[in-house]
Amino acid sequence: MAKWDNMLSMLWMLRSGRKFTAAQIADSLEISVRSVYRYIDALCASGVPVVAEAGHDGGIHIMDSFKETPLFFNSVELKALVDAFKFTQGAGYPYTEELESALKKVESGLHEEQRHELSRQTSGLDVIAPSIPPFVVPLLKDLEQAAKEGQTVRIAYRKANAEQAEERDVDPHGLAYDRNIWYAVAFCHRSQAVRTFRVDRMTGLERTEARFEIPERFSASDYFRDQSEQGRESAGPLTLIRIGGEPDTLNAVCSHWHLRHFLKERTDQEARFLLDVPTMNKYLPMYLMTFGKAIRILEPLELKQEIKKIAYGIAKHYDADDTN
Numbered sequence: 001m002a003k004w005d006n007m008l009s010m011l012w013m014l015r016s017g018r019k020f021t022a023a024q025i026a027d028s029l030e031i032s033v034r035s036v037y038r039y040i041d042a043l044c045a046s047g048v049p050v051v052a053e054a055g056h057d058g059g060i061h062i063m064d065s066f067k068e069t070p071l072f073f074n075s076v077e078l079k080a081l082v083d084a085f086k087f088t089q090g091a092g093y094p095y096t097e098e099l100e101s102a103l104k105k106v107e108s109g110l111h112e113e114q115r116h117e118l119s120r121q122t123s124g125l126d127v128i129a130p131s132i133p134p135f136v137v138p139l140l141k142d143l144e145q146a147a148k149e150g151q152t153v154r155i156a157y158r159k160a161n162a163e164q165a166e167e168r169d170v171d172p173h174g175l176a177y178d179r180n181i182w183y184a185v186a187f188c189h190r191s192q193a194v195r196t197f198r199v200d201r202m203t204g205l206e207r208t209e210a211r212f213e214i215p216e217r218f219s220a221s222d223y224f225r226d227q228s229e230q231g232r233e234s235a236g237p238l239t240l241i242r243i244g245g246e247p248d249t250l251n252a253v254c255s256h257w258h259l260r261h262f263l264k265e266r267t268d269q270e271a272r273f274l275l276d277v278p279t280m281n282k283y284l285p286m287y288l289m290t291f292g293k294a295i296r297i298l299e300p301l302e303l304k305q306e307i308k309k310i311a312y313g314i315a316k317h318y319d320a321d322d323t324n
Helices: 003-014 022-029 033-045 075-091 096-108 112-122 136-149 220-230 247-254 277-289 301-323
Strands: 050-053 059-062 151-157 166-178 181-188 193-198 202-211 238-245 263-266 270-276 295-299
Touching: 003 022, 003 033, 003 059, 022 033, 033 050, 075 096, 075 112, 136 151, 136 166, 136 181, 136 202, 166 193, 166 220, 181 220, 193 220, 238 247, 238 277, 247 263, 247 270, 247 295, 270 277, 277 301, 295 301
Parallel strands: none
Antiparallel strands: 050 059, 151 166, 151 202, 166 181, 181 193, 238 270, 238 295, 263 270
């Protein structure tokens, strides 16, 4: 365990209010008594009033006047914070500047040894993500603020393949980041229903005087999941679908926009889904055929037979060309 991890563990022990001997601390942390006294010196240098009293009723403890524990992170927690910042930058998170400022405050309180170790641990991870249009970030902030305040906004929205944008009044309920794209889930006044809007297709946004209330316990992720559920062909019983393959291929199968919501179990060599048979037969055979021999349908037999039937039909189609 790294030095500062042991320091943090020792600090939590002393925060209990009990007195400990150096031997007790050393035994608990599996370190030497000499290291215990070194860590006491380091904690004192950080502003923690650690006292070591001799005698029968003595021991190591923190002075009662010490009320606030300074913010300590272990090495893995610090690495996670820095790595998370990299992911938010890649996603176009609208508060990366504020997050960076908070991270600098944390780093400023580290010892030189900690800063060096943090730099070493985080140098091996980079996030390469698609470029986010610069106008998306302020739109995300405005949409989030409108959702927080319950304020209707008027957006200029251009659908896919549309030549120009159209104005719509919407009530933003929340934001979702899915497959490198930001979405606003909002109630559309024109369609009188909740819809999703790609933020990168908004060419303008302005506040209105209208107000609204977000439905209680609304969740953008739950909305996406419900939309996939509504896309099912049947509300009947579900069947188990087992697909085998290599990890990278299964990653692609499991990331399908619709199928991923029905994933129940995943290992390196197999993915398991629960889906109704009509939806399975309508959507999966053609989709799974695109993976060729890179996957194998383990069950159900009905899905395997449907894929064989389609493959046989394609083979016959090209056999007929050869005979002409």
